[in-house]
Amino acid sequence: MSNHVREIPHPPADRLELAAILRTCGEPVRLAMIRTLAEAGTELKSGAVTGAVGLPTSTCSYHLKLLREAGVTRTRAAGTERYISLRRDDLEARFPGLVDVLLRG
Amino acid sequence: MSNHVREIPHPPADRLELAAILRTCGEPVRLAMIRTLAEAGTELKSGAVTGAVGLPTSTCSYHLKLLREAGVTRTRAAGTERYISLRRDDLEARFPGLVDVLLRG
Numbered sequence: 001m002s003n004h005v006r007e008i009p010h011p012p013a014d015r016l017e018l019a020a021i022l023r024t025c026g027e028p029v030r031l032a033m034i035r036t037l038a039e040a041g042t043e044l045k046s047g048a049v050t051g052a053v054g055l056p057t058s059t060c061s062y063h064l065k066l067l068r069e070a071g072v073t074r075t076r077a078a079g080t081e082r083y084i085s086l087r088r089d090d091l092e093a094r095f096p097g098l099v100d101v102l103l104r105g
Numbered sequence: 106m107s108n109h110v111r112e113i114p115h116p117p118a119d120r121l122e123l124a125a126i127l128r129t130c131g132e133p134v135r136l137a138m139i140r141t142l143a144e145a146g147t148e149l150k151s152g153a154v155t156g157a158v159g160l161p162t163s164t165c166s167y168h169l170k171l172l173r174e175a176g177v178t179r180t181r182a183a184g185t186e187r188y189i190s191l192r193r194d195d196l197e198a199r200f201p202g203l204v205d206v207l208l209r210g
Contacts, residue, residue: 026123026127026131100202101123
């Protein structure tokens with residue numbers, strides 16, 4: 001059995017770009033995903049995020065990919081499972097107040 | 106001489122939508138326009154906004170239209186002149202902290 005874990009790319013915290021993050025968060029499904037993850041306060045299986053927004057898995061995978069690529073979320077692979085978390089500390093450090101705006105709006 | 110002023114439509118403050126605003130602000134030229142208007146602290150002629158970002162007038166008009174339609178800015182017509190202002194109070198009332206994030210980021 002292999003311990004190989006496929007590397008999932010994430011932008012480092014000091015390379016997060018405000019414009020890209022705003023653009024990515026400015027979509028109701030993705031805002032709902034961010035709020036689901038924030039409420040959980042921990043990583044969630046991708047299926048739990050998908051279940052919370054009530055859309056097809058393929059649609060949700062697309063939105064989760066955009067969130068990860070913008071640096072809003074982190075995706076961790078464990079076997080065939082994907083665990084998603086909000087990069088709350090990274091976002092808060094780089095753009096203070098942004099997460100609160102996203103959660104309150 | 107006519108006193109007719111063409112009505113320029115703006116979404117009312119209580120109808121501002123976070124997703125639309127984030128999406129609209131998530132573009133470097135539009136962020137630069139928002140910062141120019143915030144620094145001015147008052148309305149600016151559209152030409153002054155255009156001059157600040159250094160892009161063709163037609164491109165800037167397009168970006169200013171999107172900002173107005175999302176409710177981020179207000180456009181006032183006076184003769185052939187257009188005066189642009191940031192709807193800072195409306196934004197702050199509806200999405201506290203958002204403007205600070207946009208200006209700091």
